[in-house]
Amino acid sequence: MLLPHLFADLIQQATRTAQKKGDLPTFALPEVTVTRPRHTDQGDLSTALPLQIIRAVNEARKEKGDSPLSPVQVGEMIARRLPGHPALGRAEVAKPGFINLRLHSGWVAAQAGAIARQGADYFRLDLGRGQRVQVEFVSANPTGPLHFGSARNAAIGDTLARLHEHNGFQVQREYYINDRGAQTDIFAETLWRRYQQLHGVAVEIPADGYPGAYMIDYARRIQADHGAALLALSDAEAIPRCRSLGLGLVTAELADDLARMRVFFDHWFSEQSLYEDGTFDHVSALLRDQEDLYVKDGAVWFRASKYLPKSDRDEVFIRANGEPGYYASDIAYHYNKFILRGFDRVIDVWAVDHQNQAARMPAMLKALGIDPDRLAIPLYDLVTLRRGGVEVRLSKRSGDIITLREVVAEVGADAARFLLLSHSNEARIDFDLDLAVAQNAENPVYYVQYAHARVASILRKAAAEGLELSDADTDLLAHPAELALLQKMLELPEVVSEAIARLAPHALPHYALELARIFTKFYDACRVLSDDPADQALTQARLTLVQATKTCLAYVLDLIGVDAPQSM
């Protein structure tokens, strides 16, 4: 249980007791919230409950003819009735009407031993209770290399997946391949023309084709595998062939690019397969039977307005040209996710330019009989890349693109992930690549990694001196720097829980930085290893603390997919 929840329970019990004993009048209590105050002199955890209930208290007292109480008096009445708990230390009531609670320092110190014993399990929560969750992310069109914007999607999606799989969910990472439709057609034709050009055929790529040099690379690879064999084919035969060969090349490349960011997918899902295995037909029939489809202007429309009372807008299901629109694919796809594959929960990670599309998803889910709350769509803003202050366009159609691969090669997967995850999803990321590289050594990610390397170094040295981690007397951990370090570790489950609830991982790198800073202060203030035999017990206790720190740092770094080095 999260510490704020535990303490909220204690406060609630105390308040009920105060009511039963007649200190306070009886009335319905609001939900008790306990928060982490900003300043240490305001306790480790704090609640403003007296301020929230003061009106109800005094109204009830007035009816009985009693004089009004101050929030501080109410706070004291509650604080007096607090039940005992090993984690609970002192409780004090502060000025306007806060109850500020301290953790019991002996209990805090003992957590060092618990963490060292249990490892990362100490921090894990069973939020999912085994629920199956799918995280679908990146899913960029398979028409070329990933540009740097996709790196943000990759970092967010993968970290959301890691957060879930460490905290009680069964997770599947999926990449949705848009392997049908106009973009794929143009991609296939461009590839075919490039292939022909390699063999000296005087043809041009389509006017709206893909001009990037990478298309020539793909053509070369087809040439390497098949020589001139395709030249004998007609356009009608060659283009589908090139589509298939090209998609194979691109998806392999996508997987390779993403692997360089430590992102690995469990499943690559083909949009086309929805049309080949009958899912689309089945969903169409289903909607038709529900009278959710109608014809207008030569197109077939889905009656979305029926399911979204606030909207009178319907969606094109099948376009006038007979081709299903993307919304149709999305319906079939989500039918597949929820009904055919039975995920309890699905997370689609999309960029903000899909905001309207995201807003329309609940309509289809309701039509399919699926609770819309089972689908979550975190939206993140775009990444603007600059080089020497000049914006570098990431556009896929411009020919000159900055790829994910290039940037990762330049700044490294660790720095890239840490940086991309440090911003809230809604914030646009705008950074200068030259600056990022120039500041390489000053990058916060290295500060965190350095802290981990120092921790590892101490433990290595201790092992070399024959010291073994054993049952230490953690009561010896009483230095402010030691307790501050433990306090920070104890906050981690709250950070994780919040990140999952909001589908927003950005607090994790910030937390990692804070933890690293507090460790480094401890490192500076408290010598761990000592030659003096008289210090043996303290050394043991501190080694336990260092081991706990290693566990905690490594776990957070694992969650954000950043390496935890043993040395630097």
Added chain:
RNA sequence: GCCCCCGUAGCUCAGCGGCUAGAGCGACUGCCUUCUAAGCAGUAUGUCGCAGGUUCGAAUCCUGCCGGGGGUGCCA
């Protein structure tokens, strides 16, 4: 026009109802015979875009305005 996001220290950004607004970078001053100085200690810096409102309490919620970005039915 309408909808969504952003506007917090010189820069990049956290904080999004709680009691004295933070971090990193940058600036300035000290600190390496001791477990990694990719470090530590200290100093300086903010009308939290503007104006109202709600609340015991607002950077945080509501309304309007200003500035930036995105979206707006047969592309995805």
